[in-house]
Amino acid sequence: MPIRIRYLGLVYRASGLYEEIIYLDTPIPISALLEIVFERHPEVMKLIYVEGGLNPLYRILLNGRDIEHLEGLNTKVYDGDVVTFSSPFGG
């Protein structure tokens, strides 16, 4: 099942990609997806992973909803979902 991953801002710079598709066999939690993403893109891990957890200025969205307002890292991703790694910003 395809999951669309988007990398924005500084995460885009770290991954070198705007978007990629990762294929999963079954639904998995975001925490497991992170392991796959970090393995593919170690620079992303260096960027968003800080001592004690994820840097709070880098937000993870599932279909446009911040996972903090879903089930955090336990939020499961399903067929066709879009997971976005969002960057700090100012506007």
Place this chain on the structure above:
Amino acid sequence: MRFKLLRVDLTNLSTKVDELNGGIIRRYVGGRGLGAYLALKEIPKGADPFGPDNKVYILTGPLVGTASVESGRYHVVAKSPLTGILGDANSGGQFGPWLRFSGYDGIVLEGKSEEPVWISIVNGEVKFHDAKKLWGKGVFHTEKIIRDEMGIHDESIGSILSVGPAAENLSRISAVMNDKYRAAGRTGLASVIASKGVKAIWAYGNRKPTEELYDRKGFFDEAKKVIEKIRNHDISKALYQFGTAVLVNIINEHGAFPTKNWQQGTFDDAYEISGEKLADTYLKARKGCWGCVILCSRVSEVEEGPFMTPLSEGPEYETIWANGGSTMISDLAALVKANYLMNDMGFDTISFGATVGTLMELYERALKGELPEDKARELIELAKDVNPTWGNAHALLQLIWMTAYRNRIGDYVAEGAKRLAEYFGYPDAAVHVRGMELPAYDPRGINSMSLSYATSNRGGCHLRAYSVSFDVLGVPKKFDPLGVDEEKVELVKMQQDYFAFIDSVIVCKFNTFSTGPEDYIGLMKTGLGWEDYTVQELLETGERIYNLERLFAVREGYGYQDRLPKRLVEVSLPDGPAKGKTSKEALEKYLPIYYDIRGWSDGKPLPDTLDRLGLEEFKYIIS
């Protein structure tokens, strides 16, 4: 500190200097706050924005041009021709510092000149120059001619504030321009300057504001601490890499990217006009304002093709959204070119793009027979050569010229979205607050913005309170952008007060992502000698300014009602993560709480509130 204010009487082409005492500065600081105070005292109720009674305050603040980081800014205040209430706008670049270096902390333009003039201010000496040969010329050409005349071609020396043809032709969506690409964009104040016959101001001199500081060494130490906080912050790094345009994809992902004139919350082609795409295509360099360590400005160039554009600054997120998302134009090169032309003609790029989006909707409705028959016929006739349909980049570019010179349909676009939509019989197509077009965040997808927009004193604005910072980014604390939470109200009010101080002192708002009010206390103590200054006084000063601005609207008899446009409260978003949401529930919940903590009733400050803030002299307005 004494604030040296140059009063320019355009009617008689004469000047005088006022020195404002330290008491006034401590209460209103400078910039936006001082402008609001002076405007409320000096601009008569009911004044015609384009009449001689209106005044334009071009003001710096006590930190401008000092060693305080991000202090290269100035503020413009006048009665707005767009909203009919107090207008104000802020700009970076270099003009603010150079105005102080020229010998003055602010300028007031009064009266009206019979012939166009430009003004030079050099080391305190003021001269009026014939501007007939500049009238009708774009901002870039105007700056070149003035620099030729002054004999200074190095653009880092001296600075020019000017207005473009849009302002000369009294467009209500014009922008005050400086240093070619920087704009005090909102509320149409460039047209007030042009209505007084002023085309440009040249500022140059050798005054050193840093030498006037109370405790120079202490100030440098404090400034250094603030600089380090800003320089090392992740948000500053992101702004350097991608500028504000990084927001295109982020806000689109949240379903709050107003698309097709606020009829959708997401744009399928967002990536095509994003900061990431800009960085990989037309971006040639990064640049900052005077004294900046962030360098968020983009320097872009389109080297070939129909939208070829010379090396120039921009575009910003707001410009890309208004002229791209709102109009569904997905060609980034076209937006770079549009940005360049709008700067040269002197437009507020938010209001301009938003008005073009409104025009595109009206045109579509005219073709479908959804406007009154006579109005539909008139609109189709006026716009037929332009064909303002969704996604038509050539129409956007053509409209910049037509609007600047008020040609055919451009004559109506020049009036802004509200008047355009009202004239053609479909007022709901204009998405505005107090007559000013809303910027690039849909409050149906980021609900704290419903309160930020509705209560913004200058009309629809994201810079009175940038509650996106806590609803989306999580600064200072993360909230659910779709969740109704009373705690957001207190934060919106705090941001409004804090930002009013920031616009008065004056530093860049991008500082506020990495610093808080407490970071400015040391600067005020050492810079101005206010040794007993506290965070509480700083925020109370901001609150005083916010109430002053509101009093201007109350005195005019309109513009104090805190409402959102019908489209946002009655029509739900059809797409994205905020699908099905309106702003109704959030605003109805937030507004009574907001009034309670502000000490207002139905949008008007209560007598006790004015007493508490030391605004007794203005109590007559609410009695």
